[in-house]
Amino acid sequence: MNKFTFLLFCLLITSFSFAQNKKITLEELWGGAFNTEQLRGLRSMNDGQHYTILQTNSSGTTSSIAKYAYENQQKTATLVSSSLTENIPYFTSYAFSKDESKVLLATSLEAIYRRSKKGIYYVYDLVSKEITQVAKDAIQEPTLSPNGEKVAYVLNNDLFVMDIASGTSTQVTTDGETNAIINGVTDWVYEEEFSFVRAFEWNADGSFIAFLRFDERKVPEFSMDVYGSGLYPTPHKFKYPKAGEANAEVALKLYELSTGAITEIGLENAYYIPRMQWKKNRAALSVQTMNRLQNHLTMYTVNAINKEVTVLHEETDAAYVDVTDDLTFLEDDSFIWTSEKDGFNHIYLHNKDGSLRSQLTKGNWEVTRYYGYDVKKKKIFYQGTENGSINRDVYSISRKGKNKKRLTNKEGTNAAAFSTNFTYFINTFSNSTTPPMYTLHNASNGDKVTDIIDNAAVLSKVSGYEISQKEFSTIAINGYDLNMWMMKPVNFDASKKYPLLLFQYSGPGSQQVSNRWMGTRDYWHQILASEGYIIACVDGRGTGLKGRDFKKLTYKELGKYEVEDQIAVGKKLSTLPFIDEDRTGIWGWSYGGFMSTNCILKGNDTFEMAIAVAPVTSWAFYDTVYTERYMRTPHENPSGYDDN
Numbered sequence: 001m002n003k004f005t006f007l008l009f010c011l012l013i014t015s016f017s018f019a020q021n022k023k024i025t026l027e028e029l030w031g032g033a034f035n036t037e038q039l040r041g042l043r044s045m046n047d048g049q050h051y052t053i054l055q056t057n058s059s060g061t062t063s064s065i066a067k068y069a070y071e072n073q074q075k076t077a078t079l080v081s082s083s084l085t086e087n088i089p090y091f092t093s094y095a096f097s098k099d100e101s102k103v104l105l106a107t108s109l110e111a112i113y114r115r116s117k118k119g120i121y122y123v124y125d126l127v128s129k130e131i132t133q134v135a136k137d138a139i140q141e142p143t144l145s146p147n148g149e150k151v152a153y154v155l156n157n158d159l160f161v162m163d164i165a166s167g168t169s170t171q172v173t174t175d176g177e178t179n180a181i182i183n184g185v186t187d188w189v190y191e192e193e194f195s196f197v198r199a200f201e202w203n204a205d206g207s208f209i210a211f212l213r214f215d216e217r218k219v220p221e222f223s224m225d226v227y228g229s230g231l232y233p234t235p236h237k238f239k240y241p242k243a244g245e246a247n248a249e250v251a252l253k254l255y256e257l258s259t260g261a262i263t264e265i266g267l268e269n270a271y272y273i274p275r276m277q278w279k280k281n282r283a284a285l286s287v288q289t290m291n292r293l294q295n296h297l298t299m300y301t302v303n304a305i306n307k308e309v310t311v312l313h314e315e316t317d318a319a320y321v322d323v324t325d326d327l328t329f330l331e332d333d334s335f336i337w338t339s340e341k342d343g344f345n346h347i348y349l350h351n352k353d354g355s356l357r358s359q360l361t362k363g364n365w366e367v368t369r370y371y372g373y374d375v376k377k378k379k380i381f382y383q384g385t386e387n388g389s390i391n392r393d394v395y396s397i398s399r400k401g402k403n404k405k406r407l408t409n410k411e412g413t414n415a416a417a418f419s420t421n422f423t424y425f426i427n428t429f430s431n432s433t434t435p436p437m438y439t440l441h442n443a444s445n446g447d448k449v450t451d452i453i454d455n456a457a458v459l460s461k462v463s464g465y466e467i468s469q470k471e472f473s474t475i476a477i478n479g480y481d482l483n484m485w486m487m488k489p490v491n492f493d494a495s496k497k498y499p500l501l502l503f504q505y506s507g508p509g510s511q512q513v514s515n516r517w518m519g520t521r522d523y524w525h526q527i528l529a530s531e532g533y534i535i536a537c538v539d540g541r542g543t544g545l546k547g548r549d550f551k552k553l554t555y556k557e558l559g560k561y562e563v564e565d566q567i568a569v570g571k572k573l574s575t576l577p578f579i580d581e582d583r584t585g586i587w588g589w590s591y592g593g594f595m596s597t598n599c600i601l602k603g604n605d606t607f608e609m610a611i612a613v614a615p616v617t618s619w620a621f622y623d624t625v626y627t628e629r630y631m632r633t634p635h636e637n638p639s640g641y642d643d644n
Contacts, residue, residue: 391413
């Protein structure tokens with residue numbers, strides 16, 4: 001940040017403490033008036049010295065992939081452009097082949113569910129400048145083979161492989177059927193609760209594809225009306241497994257490209273298969289399975305040649321085991337893995353036979369993101385909460401668990417995107433008074449190399465409005481010190497009485513009290529504060545980043561302890577001299593709506609009003625994976641379902 005920008009930053013932060021005449025409007029909020037600049041589609045290139053980003057014009061009609069040098073932030077090339085390259089339409093995402101000679105471009109995307117989409121895709125050859133359409137129809141999850149010669153994709157619930165040179169596609173499976181059989185992509189509940197869509201993986205040399213097959217014929221069907229531009233809604237039917245009902249039967253299959261053979265792999269304890277990835281060895285596939293209660297995770301190694309299956313590692317928990325993507329296999333087949341086994345989420349190194357070699361991070365704090373492993377320097381990079389559960393910092397540590405180094409030094413939320421060779425990282429920093437700032441850093445010591453984006457324009461804009469600061473603190477409730485923030489009107493007068501509105505989400509492992517820049521809900525809260533409301537938010541029992549026991553205390557009792565905490569918060573804050581105890585409300589969305597509903601029903605002596613957006617009204621109506629993870633089934637835990 002240059003001296004002028006720094007001075008502007010200081011002046012604007014200071015100005016936040018003074019009342020402004022201008023108030024944020026709903027039209028400005030939903031019109032994107034306070035959107036921040038960001039690096040879209042950031043990818044580090046193989047050389048570790050360059051990165052690419054997706055650039056689009058303001059009208060959303062042209063797009064390009066721009067290549068930049070890390071060291072000096074100079075643009076070195078435009079690799080692809082819909083406005084400059086013939087026959088390339090406007091695209092909204094991209095993916096390189098392993099050798100970066102080809103790029104897969106996504107166009108005309110249509111959303112299916114929360115994460116899934118279908119669209120028209122093209123492969124652009126950066127050397128020959130030729131462009132090839134992958135399929136004439138809208139497809140799902142196209143993925144280039146490691147050698148860049150083929151593309152695997154899903155069409156109408158079947159898996160296909162296209163040879164780019166000839167343009168011909170081979171249909172791998174033939175039994176795909178809507179609301180019956182799905183090959184290569186997940187069913188609705190896997191997508192929603194295990195957070196992935198693509199259910200196939202190329203091995204290292206492109207000779208095998210591992211994929212999942214979902215048989216959802218026994219899953220009960222749900223119907224809903226979809227409203228569009230027409231006079232009448234369109235009925236939409238899909239498989240929705242409610243708590244205690246049948247899930248899809250999932251099977252792991254291996255497809256060998258040279259022979260066309262498909263082999264089903266038998267796995268024990270495989271009620272769910274939430275993760276799989278190939279090891280560096282072309283024949284070794286790592287697969288994670290879970291039982292229905294999700295308290296026993298098994299990691300298998302499958303030999304693609306002889307189809308032998310061995311157990312590599314197991315994780316159990318009295319409540320549940322979280323599924324993550326925190327897994328790296330090293331050059332000697334040992335692996336890095338995160339676990340809550342000591343009470344907090346930390347990084348562990350296991351030998352190639354699965355036995356524990358060492359715990360690499362320790363302490364009463366959480367590893368919140370695992371970034372990767374530097375093979376040359378034998379360093380692990382991660383994000384953690386060692387500087388307080390509402391903050392995030394970036395760290396490195398050796399493979400022996402020594403020489404831990406904090407690579408970021410500003411209090412707030414720091415998130416890193418590392419170069420391929422772990423020479424650099426682009427840090428995105430924000431806190432409650434600072435919009436996202438993108439800076440380039442040396443990964444060995446964290447030293448800043450240069451600024452990239454400072455979002456000073458957003459900071460300048462909001463300084464012209466009534467902006468109330470979040471006051472962070474803790475509040476003692478039911479034997480715990482809970483994280484809290486409070487927003488008061490800019491012209492706050494302690495001698496007056498103000499209505500209080502609590503905001504919360506409260507779901508398992510979640511966090512709303514965090515030191516980061518404002519989101520959409522924060523701006524809405526600013527509107528309320530400008531109208532004379534005090535807004536407060538408290539993360540109660542069951543929320544995240546305070547250890548395994550704090551998070552899993554609500555197991556089998558969703559809504560019991562969380563509601564007790566929010567009612568107690570409402571009572572305690574209502575005793576403050578500047579709070580009008582007769583004007584106390586609570587609101588939330590989804591799980592937060594479930595909470596606000598229960599709070600007004602069970603705490604109507606505390607709350608005078610509640611807003612419940614998209615609330616869960618009965619856990620018996622919610623999906624299997626989410627609900628049973630925290631509540632077991634209605635048959636096993638009837639009181640948990642009935643009382644909450």
